[in-house]
Structures are given as C-alpha cells and as structure tokens.
Amino acid sequence: MAGNGGIIGPVNTISAGKNTITSITATGPTNPALAATQPGTRLINFLVAGGAGGGGYNHGGGGGAGGIISNTNIPVAGGAALGAAVVGAGGAGDTGAGCTGADGTNSSLIIGCTTYTSTAGGGGGSCGTSGAGRPGGSGGGGGGESPSAPMAGGCGTACQGNDGGVGSCGPRSGGAGAAAGGGGGKCSAGAAGTTGPATPAACGGNGGNGTDLSPAFGTGVGVCGVFAGGGGGGASTGSTAGTGGPGGGGVGGAGSCAAAAGTANTAGGGGGGDSGGSPLSGAGAAGGSGVVVIKEINKASGVWSMNTVYEYVKDERW
Numbered sequence: 001m002a003g004n005g006g007i008i009g010p011v012n013t014i015s016a017g018k019n020t021i022t023s024i025t026a027t028g029p030t031n032p033a034l035a036a037t038q039p040g041t042r043l044i045n046f047l048v049a050g051g052a053g054g055g056g057y058n059h060g061g062g063g064g065a066g067g068i069i070s071n072t073n074i075p076v077a078g079g080a081a082l083g084a085a086v087v088g089a090g091g092a093g094d095t096g097a098g099c100t101g102a103d104g105t106n107s108s109l110i111i112g113c114t115t116y117t118s119t120a121g122g123g124g125g126s127c128g129t130s131g132a133g134r135p136g137g138s139g140g141g142g143g144g145e146s147p148s149a150p151m152a153g154g155c156g157t158a159c160q161g162n163d164g165g166v167g168s169c170g171p172r173s174g175g176a177g178a179a180a181g182g183g184g185g186k187c188s189a190g191a192a193g194t195t196g197p198a199t200p201a202a203c204g205g206n207g208g209n210g211t212d213l214s215p216a217f218g219t220g221v222g223v224c225g226v227f228a229g230g231g232g233g234g235a236s237t238g239s240t241a242g243t244g245g246p247g248g249g250g251v252g253g254a255g256s257c258a259a260a261a262g263t264a265n266t267a268g269g270g271g272g273g274d275s276g277g278s279p280l281s282g283a284g285a286a287g288g289s290g291v292v293v294i295k296e297i298n299k300a301s302g303v304w305s306m307n308t309v310y311e312y313v314k315d316e317r318w
Helices: 306-314
Strands: 015-024 043-049 068-075 107-111 114-118 291-299
Touching: 015 043, 043 107, 043 114, 068 114, 107 291
Parallel strands: none
Antiparallel strands: 015 291, 043 068, 043 291, 107 114
C-alpha cells in the first residue's frame, strides 16, 4: 500500500523551512543563522549577487551591475551547514586618477560540494581615449569624453548580466560635450545599459534595469525584491544625467548634482561622474555591494494519510 494514503503517484518532497529568509550582507566568520538549516528544511532558494562596478570620471560611464546567480527548490539536508558565503564589495568610483571606475569583487556561496560564484560588475569608462567600460557580471558603460570615437561598453557575463552602453563622442559646439553610456543590468528580465545620445546635448545613458526576484524571495530584500540595476551615465552641465536602473543603480552626475552610489547589498552600479565643471569634480560614484540570500522553503503538497502527517509534524518536517 502506498504511504501517502493509498494515492499512487510521484513522491513529493516536503520542506518545513517556514519560508525563513537569511540575508548575508558582509563577509566574515560563519554566519550563526546559516551554521545549519532548520531541522525540517529540505528545499531552499538562493541568490548570490556580486559587488557592482564604480562609475567613471568626467562624462563617466555608469558602473555595471554585479552578476546574479539564483535558483529555486534546491535540495538540502535538514540541520546541515550550507558552507561559506563571501559577499563582494562595490568598486570605487574614478576620481580622476584612473582610466575607469573600479570593478567590484565577486560573491560566492557553497552548497554541498558546489560553489556558486557571481561575477563582479565592471567599472564605468572615464574621459580620454582609454575610456571603454570594463567587462564584468554586467559591463560598465563607455565614457563620453573621447575626442574622436565612441567608447564601447564592457561585455557582460552570460546568464549573469548584460553589456554596458556605448559612450558617444557627441557634438562640442555650444558647450555640449560627449554623452556617457549607462552600466548594464542583470540579463534575465533585465536590460543592457543605453547608449549616451550624441544630440542635442550630452545626456547620460540610463542604467539597465535590474531583475525582479520578489516571486522567489519577497520584497524585504534588494529594492522591493529587485536587484542589479546598472549605474546611469554622467552628463554635462545643463544636460540630463542617466537614471540608475531599477534595482539599486545610482544616477549619473550632472550640473550641481553629484553622481550617486549604487545601493548597498543590491549589486547596483555606481553613477558616472559629471563633466567636471564647477561646483563638482567630475568624480564617479561607488558601486553597491553584493549580497547572499537564502530562503528555506515551506512546502507541503500531495495527498497524505493522517498517520503520515502526524509523523512529519512530530518531527518538525511538515
């Protein structure tokens, strides 16, 4: 006789994880909350987001969002340790000392014998002929101050992010400068950064949209459940800066408004710096740090005998 009340069919995996969500926001010793799953947990959802790239300097490209790896209904042993988690930092914005914003750093999580590593976001391109965006989980946007040619956005990592937008060299007359590209956003349901428009003025390209993971993790993490928006490109005084992509991307700088950093623990890219005219310095902003999120799934499905239900409840597995 079948052990599920006489109903013949596939075996159902039940999990009494109580839908508990644990966010790891900084690297350190083993997190006590994840030293072991709950006794009744059999399935988890997980998310690993890398640190995002910083924005570029002086018409700087937006920083690329950190790469994202996520999965649902992963089998685990109840009461078992998940392994070490590493949370990547966001990269610094370029203040004029370098050619691009700094890349973020990778994040990772060990489950069983498998290490899941998300690639850090690429830094946004800065002024000059070497101002291409950096590759990464999502690529940084190209800088907009090249005297002769558009600057390419950095390449994104397959299944983790998107390419950065291209920086346009743009017109120079009437005080209009070049336009920076936006940083890329996460690939799944996200978008690449947009190219900075060459005319009529040096507006920054928008950062790519992030990814809405609220169906798997709820709205209490990320920005209402959205992660990995790209940073907006910087703009000239009197022009419009690129918006940060939904999911923590920072807005680019323009006029009297400085570039904004990516939101912490969202993998959102940093905004690209403005044109460097008074009162601002043209500095790019830092990328947002990454995060590791675990959700212990509560799941009971199928048809069960009363004795089976009683045994699972008694063992805290229902």
